[in-house]
Structure formats: structure tokens, C-alpha cells
Amino acid sequence: MHKLQHKELADKYMLRILRSLTDPELSNLLRRYGQKSRGVSRHDKIAFVMHAGIPVSNILLRDIFEATDNQGQRKDRVKLLMEDLGLNVSRLGTTLENRVSILMESIKSNAEAEFELLSVSGFKELIDSLSDTIPPVLERLRDEFEIEESEDLEPERLRALGISPLDILYVYTNDEVKAIRDAMGLPKRNNPRLAILNSFASANDKLLEHYELLASRDLAGLQAVGISIKEAEIGAKFEEITKTIFEQLGLKVDEELRKQVSTKKDRPDVILSLGDEDVIIGEVKSYKNGDFAKYSSTSRQVKSYVNRCEGNGNRVSQVLIVSPGFSPDFIESAEMDTEVNISLLESAGLKKILEAYKARRKPKFSARLLTKGGLLKSDLIAKSI
Structure with a gap:
């Protein structure tokens, strides 16, 4: 479908790139296509680009830059963008064109690995933790990915729809993600989205490490090793971590x-x-x-x-x-x-x-x-x- 629509990247990856750009870069992009940028909100700038059908390669090769930016500056910016997107690339490419091509291929090839960032139980924990946001996470997902209300969005169904844990965090703006990270008490260094995902992976690892305490419903033992849990939740957690082990x-x-x-x-x-x-x-x-x-x-x-x-x-x-x-x-x-x-x-x-x-x-x-x-x-x- 993407090939038929002449899209270089799926919309969800396009959104990640646009959310990683600065406001001046988005303004440059709008002006390149004859749109006014002064007084236009960041949300509306991104919405315009998402629906304008602009090739990603054009955006990263030319449209976000000032006319005075040289090739070295443009290559450095694409390198920084790879870091912001959390892409682990084996090579950067010697030319700007190489670098943009590597970025696009990397973001597509990492799709399967993104689902390995969290187990089913960790995925569910992430969704549950975002249910109190306004609007709630499932409402955002239905709107962003055009999912019907009749769909029950359990983690396995989201996986079947190709929606990864990282996709979920990209339905939030950069400022919203930083606020979620701060509310969770996570360190402010590094990529905030990856920091949030790693926190859920770490919590899961700790429960797995003390799996026998869950099995025997040893509430005091769990609390002694720093696991905050209610006794009524132990059975469900034991089930979730057992699934994680099978996975x-x-x-x-x-x-x-x-x-x-x-x-x-x-x-x-x-x-x-x-x-x-x-x-x-x-x-x-x-x-x-x-x-x-x-x-x-x-x-x-x-x-x-x-x-x-x-x-x-x-x-x-x-x-x-x-x-x-x-x-x-x-x-x-x-x-x-x-x-x-x-x-x-x-x-x-x-x-x-x-x-x-x-x-x-x-x-x-x-x-x-x-x-x-x-x-x-x-x-x-x-x-x-």
C-alpha cells in the first residue's frame, strides 16, 4: 500500500521524524511549500506535513535546512536525528544522501526489534499507566491509527495491528512525554521515550528475578526486595511474568x-x-x-x-x-x-x-x-x- 501511495515511510515513522525536528526546522519546511509559519502551532505544522505527501527524503535532504547550511552541517543534523530516534546503525554513510537512506532503512528494519522492547505484561503495564492521560492512551491510538471503537485493544491485538510500545509513546508530543517521564521520577538525561520503555522493562526484570516470591505469594519478601505490590495484584503479576518466561x-x-x-x-x-x-x-x-x-x-x-x-x-x-x-x-x-x-x-x-x-x-x-x-x-x- 505504501508503494502504491509512493510513500517512502509509513505514516507512523514520518510522525516520529517530524516530532524530533525543532520548531525552526518545521517552519523552514512549511515555507518551502508556500505555507505561512508565523503564529502556526507546532501541532498544526506537523499535521500539514503529514497530509501534504512530501517525501521524507526531500525533508531531510533539503527542506528543513537554511539555504546557508553546508553539507557538513546537514550531515551532522541527520546524525543527531538518528540518535534522537534511538537508531543503532553500524555505519553513518559518507554523503548526505547515504546518511538519509541509512536512517530510513534503519527505522524500517527496527520494526520487529521494537516489539521485543517489552514483554506482553510490560506492554500491558505501559498501556495501563497511560490510561489516566488526557485524552487517554487508547483514545489517542484509535484516533491516530483510525481504529474502530469495536476493536478491543489488548497488547496482542496492538501487536497484530503493527503498533509497538514505541509507537504508543509517539502519539504523545515531546512535551507530554517529558511530563510523563518526570511524573515517573525518571532521570532527565537521554531519550525520554526510551527511558520510559526501559523503566517498564526493568520493573519486569525485577519481578522475573523474584519469580518464586510471586509464586508463593510472599508479600513481605517482595516488599523486602523493593517491589511495591498489593496482595490482590500478586496472582495477576504471577500470570503475567509466567507469560514473559514462555515468551x-x-x-x-x-x-x-x-x-x-x-x-x-x-x-x-x-x-x-x-x-x-x-x-x-x-x-x-x-x-x-x-x-x-x-x-x-x-x-x-x-x-x-x-x-x-x-x-x-x-x-x-x-x-x-x-x-x-x-x-x-x-x-x-x-x-x-x-x-x-x-x-x-x-x-x-x-x-x-x-x-x-x-x-x-x-x-x-x-x-x-x-x-x-x-x-x-x-x-x-x-x-x-
């Missing part, structure tokens, strides 16, 4: 499918897509005292989820239950259940598997390792990676 193991956490098969009564915690309509249903149980022992109620839950998935045309390869520990009766009941295949995995074991995965230079992990049934031996799985 880091290279598994596909399918939020879109989970939404399709969920009802008000039945909502599986995790669905892992294996391809060819095969899935693993994950149930995540944080538990405060001792080993988890509620097999009858848990089995009713997961069997209901299996029926929902199979009714949707999926094949359930396995049900995986993650908990800090399981009672002997729970383990025996799971092994003897003839209606559904159930694997059990202790939370400490899941973290051990992730640590082994990260420690390998070329790790090999298959979701099939989670489908053996019964209580999984995390030590053996970790050694096989």
Missing part, C-alpha cells in the same frame, strides 16, 4: 486465541500456540502455604478450557499447570486422569529452565518438552536445552 523461551503466547475461547466464566490463563492448530493450555496457580492440592476444582477448570478450545477448532496437545509446588495427591490425580493430558511444572523449575536457556549460546528448546505428562523434571529439561 523468552521462544514460545508463542497467543492472546488473540485466548480472547476467542474465553467467556465471562471460563478464561484460561495462558494459551501457547504450537502451529497447525495445536495448542498447550496453561493454568497458573500462585499458592501461599505449602503445596497446591486443589485438584478437583482445577481439573474442572482446565477441562472446560479444553472443550472451549476444541470447539474452536484447535487441538489441545497438553494442559500445563504451573505452581510453586504440588501435593502428592495432586500429582497422582493428574497422572491418573484419563480425560485430559496434564503436565505439572514447579515455578522454580520453570525459572531454572529459562536460566539454562539464557546461558546457552545456541539454545534448543521445544514446547514438546512440556508435554511429557505428570510432574516434569525441570533439571533434565534444563540439561537438554
Whole structure:
């Protein structure tokens, strides 16, 4: 579509570039096309350029500069723009034309990496934190990307629409982003958008580091390591960080499918897509005292989820239950259940598997390792990676 419209960059990338320009540069740009710039707001300047169909290459090669600016000054400005946009480039290019071309290719090729900046849970945290802005973040996204009101904008749906965490922060003006950064108490050096994203990534890393405390609902232990959390939030956080672990193991956490098969009564915690309509249903149980022992109620839950998935045309390869520990009766009941295949995995074991995965230079992990049934031996799985 962009090629048919003769667009060098998608509109969202154009917006990033324009928001990184100074007011005098935007004024130069407007005057180049016969528009008045005096008394025109920054918002209106950007809006004009966005709808004028001006090629990005023209803007960066010529339109933002004063007539007296030489080639060296123009090259330096494009280099600074790359830094402002957070682009890591292996080479700068010797000519201005090279440099502009590298900038445009880099901003397009970084699209996939942007989705790796935050996990699903970190993505959700970012959206939740911006819900109090005026207008709220989802309203801004619907307006900016022309998304219908009927669309439920969960993180996985935003990913499917090609909207990254960085795209979300670019629907805010530079001044708004700086105000959000300051309200979060973040340092004022470096790129404010990247600082905000890194803060959510760091918070997620800390929860992951203390995953066992989440699993066992150890509120005092979490607070002792500097994690501010309410007891009512622990279960949801445990679920979110478990999804993060699966993602880091290279598994596909399918939020879109989970939404399709969920009802008000039945909502599986995790669905892992294996391809060819095969899935693993994950149930995540944080538990405060001792080993988890509620097999009858848990089995009713997961069997209901299996029926929902199979009714949707999926094949359930396995049900995986993650908990800090399981009672002997729970383990025996799971092994003897003839209606559904159930694997059990202790939370400490899941973290051990992730640590082994990260420690390998070329790790090999298959979701099939989670489908053996019964209580999984995390030590053996970790050694096989």
C-alpha cells in the first residue's frame, strides 16, 4: 500500500521524524511549500506535513535546512536525528544522501526489534499507566491509527495491528512525554521515550528475578526486595511474568486465541500456540502455604478450557499447570486422569529452565518438552536445552 501511495515511510515513522525536528526546522519546511509559519502551532505544522505527501527524503535532504547550511552541517543534523530516534546503525554513510537512506532503512528494519522492547505484561503495564492521560492512551491510538471503537485493544491485538510500545509513546508530543517521564521520577538525561520503555522493562526484570516470591505469594519478601505490590495484584503479576518466561523461551503466547475461547466464566490463563492448530493450555496457580492440592476444582477448570478450545477448532496437545509446588495427591490425580493430558511444572523449575536457556549460546528448546505428562523434571529439561 505504501508503494502504491509512493510513500517512502509509513505514516507512523514520518510522525516520529517530524516530532524530533525543532520548531525552526518545521517552519523552514512549511515555507518551502508556500505555507505561512508565523503564529502556526507546532501541532498544526506537523499535521500539514503529514497530509501534504512530501517525501521524507526531500525533508531531510533539503527542506528543513537554511539555504546557508553546508553539507557538513546537514550531515551532522541527520546524525543527531538518528540518535534522537534511538537508531543503532553500524555505519553513518559518507554523503548526505547515504546518511538519509541509512536512517530510513534503519527505522524500517527496527520494526520487529521494537516489539521485543517489552514483554506482553510490560506492554500491558505501559498501556495501563497511560490510561489516566488526557485524552487517554487508547483514545489517542484509535484516533491516530483510525481504529474502530469495536476493536478491543489488548497488547496482542496492538501487536497484530503493527503498533509497538514505541509507537504508543509517539502519539504523545515531546512535551507530554517529558511530563510523563518526570511524573515517573525518571532521570532527565537521554531519550525520554526510551527511558520510559526501559523503566517498564526493568520493573519486569525485577519481578522475573523474584519469580518464586510471586509464586508463593510472599508479600513481605517482595516488599523486602523493593517491589511495591498489593496482595490482590500478586496472582495477576504471577500470570503475567509466567507469560514473559514462555515468551523468552521462544514460545508463542497467543492472546488473540485466548480472547476467542474465553467467556465471562471460563478464561484460561495462558494459551501457547504450537502451529497447525495445536495448542498447550496453561493454568497458573500462585499458592501461599505449602503445596497446591486443589485438584478437583482445577481439573474442572482446565477441562472446560479444553472443550472451549476444541470447539474452536484447535487441538489441545497438553494442559500445563504451573505452581510453586504440588501435593502428592495432586500429582497422582493428574497422572491418573484419563480425560485430559496434564503436565505439572514447579515455578522454580520453570525459572531454572529459562536460566539454562539464557546461558546457552545456541539454545534448543521445544514446547514438546512440556508435554511429557505428570510432574516434569525441570533439571533434565534444563540439561537438554
